[in-house]
Amino acid sequence: MTLDATHDAHRQSWVETANAPDTDFPLQNLPFGRFSDATQATPRIGVAIGDQVLDLTRLADALPPSEAATAQVGFQVCATGDLSELCALPPAAVTALRGWLSNALWDGSPDADLWRTRLSPFFVPQAEATLHRPLDFKNYTDFYASVFHATNVGAMFRPENPLLPNYKYVPIGYHGRASSVVASGTPIGRPQGQLRPNPEAPPVFGPSRLLDYELEVGIIVGQGNRLGEPIPVARADEHIFGLCLLNDWSARDIQAWEYQPLGPFLSKSFATSVSPWIVTRDALAPFRCAAFARPEGDPAPLEYLFDAADQSGGGFEVTLEVELTTAVMREAGFPPAQLSQSRLSSLYWTPAQMLAHHTSNGCNLQPGDLLGSGTVSGPTKEARGCLLELTWRGAEPLTLPSGETRRFLEDGDEVTFRGFCHRAGFRRIGFGECRGRIVASR
Amino acid sequence: MTLDATHDAHRQSWVETANAPDTDFPLQNLPFGRFSDATQATPRIGVAIGDQVLDLTRLADALPPSEAATAQVGFQVCATGDLSELCALPPAAVTALRGWLSNALWDGSPDADLWRTRLSPFFVPQAEATLHRPLDFKNYTDFYASVFHATNVGAMFRPENPLLPNYKYVPIGYHGRASSVVASGTPIGRPQGQLRPNPEAPPVFGPSRLLDYELEVGIIVGQGNRLGEPIPVARADEHIFGLCLLNDWSARDIQAWEYQPLGPFLSKSFATSVSPWIVTRDALAPFRCAAFARPEGDPAPLEYLFDAADQSGGGFEVTLEVELTTAVMREAGFPPAQLSQSRLSSLYWTPAQMLAHHTSNGCNLQPGDLLGSGTVSGPTKEARGCLLELTWRGAEPLTLPSGETRRFLEDGDEVTFRGFCHRAGFRRIGFGECRGRIVASR
Numbered sequence: 001m002t003l004d005a006t007h008d009a010h011r012q013s014w015v016e017t018a019n020a021p022d023t024d025f026p027l028q029n030l031p032f033g034r035f036s037d038a039t040q041a042t043p044r045i046g047v048a049i050g051d052q053v054l055d056l057t058r059l060a061d062a063l064p065p066s067e068a069a070t071a072q073v074g075f076q077v078c079a080t081g082d083l084s085e086l087c088a089l090p091p092a093a094v095t096a097l098r099g100w101l102s103n104a105l106w107d108g109s110p111d112a113d114l115w116r117t118r119l120s121p122f123f124v125p126q127a128e129a130t131l132h133r134p135l136d137f138k139n140y141t142d143f144y145a146s147v148f149h150a151t152n153v154g155a156m157f158r159p160e161n162p163l164l165p166n167y168k169y170v171p172i173g174y175h176g177r178a179s180s181v182v183a184s185g186t187p188i189g190r191p192q193g194q195l196r197p198n199p200e201a202p203p204v205f206g207p208s209r210l211l212d213y214e215l216e217v218g219i220i221v222g223q224g225n226r227l228g229e230p231i232p233v234a235r236a237d238e239h240i241f242g243l244c245l246l247n248d249w250s251a252r253d254i255q256a257w258e259y260q261p262l263g264p265f266l267s268k269s270f271a272t273s274v275s276p277w278i279v280t281r282d283a284l285a286p287f288r289c290a291a292f293a294r295p296e297g298d299p300a301p302l303e304y305l306f307d308a309a310d311q312s313g314g315g316f317e318v319t320l321e322v323e324l325t326t327a328v329m330r331e332a333g334f335p336p337a338q339l340s341q342s343r344l345s346s347l348y349w350t351p352a353q354m355l356a357h358h359t360s361n362g363c364n365l366q367p368g369d370l371l372g373s374g375t376v377s378g379p380t381k382e383a384r385g386c387l388l389e390l391t392w393r394g395a396e397p398l399t400l401p402s403g404e405t406r407r408f409l410e411d412g413d414e415v416t417f418r419g420f421c422h423r424a425g426f427r428r429i430g431f432g433e434c435r436g437r438i439v440a441s442r
Numbered sequence: 443m444t445l446d447a448t449h450d451a452h453r454q455s456w457v458e459t460a461n462a463p464d465t466d467f468p469l470q471n472l473p474f475g476r477f478s479d480a481t482q483a484t485p486r487i488g489v490a491i492g493d494q495v496l497d498l499t500r501l502a503d504a505l506p507p508s509e510a511a512t513a514q515v516g517f518q519v520c521a522t523g524d525l526s527e528l529c530a531l532p533p534a535a536v537t538a539l540r541g542w543l544s545n546a547l548w549d550g551s552p553d554a555d556l557w558r559t560r561l562s563p564f565f566v567p568q569a570e571a572t573l574h575r576p577l578d579f580k581n582y583t584d585f586y587a588s589v590f591h592a593t594n595v596g597a598m599f600r601p602e603n604p605l606l607p608n609y610k611y612v613p614i615g616y617h618g619r620a621s622s623v624v625a626s627g628t629p630i631g632r633p634q635g636q637l638r639p640n641p642e643a644p645p646v647f648g649p650s651r652l653l654d655y656e657l658e659v660g661i662i663v664g665q666g667n668r669l670g671e672p673i674p675v676a677r678a679d680e681h682i683f684g685l686c687l688l689n690d691w692s693a694r695d696i697q698a699w700e701y702q703p704l705g706p707f708l709s710k711s712f713a714t715s716v717s718p719w720i721v722t723r724d725a726l727a728p729f730r731c732a733a734f735a736r737p738e739g740d741p742a743p744l745e746y747l748f749d750a751a752d753q754s755g756g757g758f759e760v761t762l763e764v765e766l767t768t769a770v771m772r773e774a775g776f777p778p779a780q781l782s783q784s785r786l787s788s789l790y791w792t793p794a795q796m797l798a799h800h801t802s803n804g805c806n807l808q809p810g811d812l813l814g815s816g817t818v819s820g821p822t823k824e825a826r827g828c829l830l831e832l833t834w835r836g837a838e839p840l841t842l843p844s845g846e847t848r849r850f851l852e853d854g855d856e857v858t859f860r861g862f863c864h865r866a867g868f869r870r871i872g873f874g875e876c877r878g879r880i881v882a883s884r
Binding site for chain 2: 138139141142144164166169170172173174175176177178179180182189191192193194202203204205227228230251254257258259260261262263264265266267269270271299302303304357358360361362363364365366369442
């Protein structure tokens, strides 16, 4: 993917807040999402710029086709309010929409004053908008692509043989529940389920005691494939619409008792949170990196998972952070405690490999499908992406600034994920936040 | 559920073919599905009667509201062509639509001649219709509810401990892939994937060699539940819209290598076939039966899975059959070979228990969701619902009438499921067929 004027770090916007050095949403980002406001409950498509949302659905209705120019196809689907329609477009049409927006919002454009006047009725402050989940997902698949996470979890349960024999060959994944994917900010009810705290006694039904988050990135599928027609790994990157943050909330006690032999089910399906903004593949172009450097002795990917361009540039360099605020901390005015920081580039498999694997049996992906990366953990303790790992199954509780300790999440705890890309010579690109607060079981 | 005039075995229809004793679709059945014909490619909602489909979508447009009477709400949603809208209605509205149809199609109705004239433009012969999958499923969950299947499969892999400790407490299930659920008759491409025929050597990528069917019943969810609001087991039966046949095609070699630790993924997601007609809960009312009689020593269901009415009448007495026709058999004119016959009533868990369990963590079911029963195997060899069991992992090949043998499915093999309900004093109710033929990997 080539870098163009939309990535130019010198471009500033006439939306002043987009020029703040620490904003997640400079002119170079332009992530898509869905929002609503007091004027209408139905979600519309918007793009984040500084602290504003530009309403693309209403703009599409108001803009004469002659002024939409090259972005006409993109605006047509924005009028529907359905972001999966945007995902279904050829990548060039999404690139064209992004290019149009970048020019119209640029303060150096010859028509900057005209566009400022034209577009001003279509801004909604983010603080006044309700940010929805970006799509009503039809399909959600969750991978397990961090070898550090898989090794840590394996070590707890099988110390002598932490990593299963298939791990370095198969991008392990499973189908998740699409209906319970919720917008950032949605309260997370502590799930009830079968638990077996005493392995000598029968299971009991009750609220999970070992509730956890999982730091993940969501990959939003762009164009899909027909049933029976796999996507070759060399073409798979083109099928990525963009990335978001994803919290794969997990009830470890329900999981431990239910997962054999068919995998996680109710331990995950009570809720999965996603951040509201999808950062496009275009916006991330400056932050591509090589695939994971497999240590000496690891097998090479099988041919259907190997592509030279994917190996050299199929990764994404995104820094991910987890923050926790407890009820006591909120009350006492403590700032959130950072629990971990890890890097998306540490995944054993690239998103293109995940897509190629997913479709290798002929399975059809659909525009707007959600693929979770799996917990993004790194090689150090500070880079562990869930409490299961951070507290080593509860054996090493965390101490928080408030003096409280945590093995797993308590009611009132709020978990916030953040993500950003940083590279010298480029504007910082942010993902916004993915947030959820635990509320007691009913 | 009470029996009413729609179940009366003496009621005959003026659609003559509905009165044949061996029809799957007598007046007492009236299953819903989606079809199209040469006049229009977009699927419409229809009801099967004898060898005909009555086009409810076009009828809904043509029928003056005054004539739809009590069935008005049902007809309104039939006009949309989206069967999930019918699933979303209160059960009483679906019952009312069924009652209206039963009266209009009954040859003993005082207005029989009028209705015969009125409705005649809205029939399409099934032989001329394309039968679609009944819904564009958003969510698909597959259970594992046959203790005989679970024990057989367990015995092959863990002879000393065939049934895992959670089985008799947890209605085991996993999320399946909704996008690859296909209509009966859709050719099934042999999937490719990672296989490890030699456990001492690295895996290879290629066409599955151990392709299998799984005889299942699909439970179609009626009204859903809100996220965070479990459906109590005592109310769960009301959330069943109806049943269909389901073939959970499985690549055993892909499955064996990929499934740890997160369960089946690509071994299942290449295709799942469903029969075109949903037999409603109303139509099945005469064929309800007690839940599985747990042997002495088995634990009682935990409280959230126990309801006295469900125990006494939550089961369904449906006979299920599997037939196989190979390319050689077709060529030589052999009739299909029956491979097995089993009974839905042999499941360890009732559909209501599956729904209650699925939502016990707060997971939201949506109208039209598909829940698979898991392979329906019975206690005898003749009642094994997949080739894995029938040939005991290939160790005991089947001999077919053509003299061929089968361990697993070969290209050209066609598998057909049938299902029916039979009880003295009632009309036989059929499910039609769920059919798929294996085609070579591309």
